[in-house]
Amino acid sequence: MTTVDASAAARVAAEFVVPAGAIAAESCGQRVLFVEPGQYLATIETLYRDGFTMCVDLTAVDYLAHAGRSVPAGVVAERFEVVVNLLSVARRERVRVRVQVADNASLASIFDIHPSSEAMEREVFDMFGIRFDGHPDLTRILMPEDWDGHPLRKDYAQGRIPVQFKGAAS
């Protein structure tokens, strides 16, 4: 659970240098940083210089159906949240960066810092429709090119096969 109390935030902040503009929090004992979309690229770069040289995962969550989620003070919850998991091999530490992305808004691509994000950002674009500015090849990756919609959005219904009963009038 995302705790927003000051002591937890202070504890996380004490262990490593929180990049300017980021809000430190703790989630299930894991280090989380909330950043503004405008600060996102700079934060990732600062963390990179700090040793977090591996972007192991980049994904997103569509909070359309869970708008009242708890976020620390100072963070405005938006519909989408892009979640970046960074790893420092030298320090054996992880940090998770969470960015709020409004509907129809785009986010800067971190491809130039972490080339590993290429496929991950394409996956998020494909599944959520979040555009990444500066991504070299922002195309769908899992769905066919002519597919309509973005399947992992919460307003995208799950497909189903209609049940047919033998001999019954439909």
Added chain:
Amino acid sequence: MTVVDADARITSAGAATSEGGQELRSRGEISQKALMREAGAVLRLSESAAAALSDVAGDVGEDQSMIINMGPQHPSTHGVLRLMLELQGETVLRCKPIIGYLHTGMEKTGESLSYLQGGTNVTRMDYLSPLNNELVFSMATEKLLGIDGDIPERAQWMRMLLSELNRMSSHLLFMATNGMDLGAVSMMLYGWREREEVLRFFQKVTGLRMNHNFIRPGGLAADLPAGWRDDVLHLLDMLPPRLAEYEVLMTGQPIWRERLQGVGVITQSEALALAATGPILRSTGLAWDLRRDLPYLKYNEVEFDVVVGAHGDAYDRYAIRLNEIRESMKIVRQILERMPSGDYRIQNKKVTPPPRGRIDESMEALIHHFKIFTEGFKVPEGEVYVAIESPRGEIGCYIASDGSSVPYRMHVRAPSFVNVQCLPHMMRGGLVADAVAVISSIDPVLGEVDR
């Protein structure tokens, strides 16, 4: 919230699919910058490396190169991986993996399955190491529930036992497919044969050869069956001479070395930039293994070595996997010695259904049982990322919960999905005949790439 009908969309998409912009485009259509990126220039920062790059790329005209498809229906692409290769003669200039042919929306499915049912979904992603998938999903759920510190000792050692045996079965299958891809067909038979011995043990324990759904939030589905120790000992006695046979058949064999050494080379900085994990990262000489570096379960209490390579080539990756089987056996022997008695699942009435016997005696137990299996248990609001070392690298599970009994969002960081990004860099400048060796050395599982 407007809900669009999915059925209408499926028909509108039509029967034929086009990958359009996802495909590799010819040189004439793309900019020099995009060409350099596809050639991997973005990863090679030193000047000497960039200079070395140019003697492969040359300035070939569009008429001198040819783009061909490899896959998706190709026996050595390990499923439905499609590679578009730009060739000049027999040399690979560019390569682009095109994926998604096995996409079945498992992350979407995961949003409608309760935490107890979720294991049946994730176990099918990396179908060669199902127990590791279940383990990471269960550990993420337990962390959200806040019970990750209360898992009984026996459950943790059992999980380790199954995880290590699964690593062995997965690597044994790699031995088989790698052999087959390179023309050592007898190796294919041996590898499958040995893997089947491990799967036979899994069948005895879990009831199924694959897709077990045996590791569940809170512990495991059942205790180990009587005689399990002898079965594991039988495996441990059987495998060493067989692995020695592999060494004779492959490791020391000149043709095998010629086919693998110096093929599909990746440097350490490239591997880190591409977030490659597992044997690919270790083949570059970096000893990074989550079991040792960010330990989970009881890995900090067992002794084992992290096997590393030096050249970052396909041969190193082969040798690492072969020796990781031995390391896993070493861990399994220690588990046999140390397996404690006790509960195999947490005694938390919220998470664990009552034992079968209680249901006949107690109405409350019956209700509890019914509630857990129909509604499931509620998980507090929050989000968590848990990662473990699967045979292919770091497998991670990101769960966001809204406080209900189904995950609000369930994402699996699949090692193969990320590792496949290394292909263009490994293939570059190599021969098209080596492409098969390179794919094989990545050991991708397409069920996990596409999810």
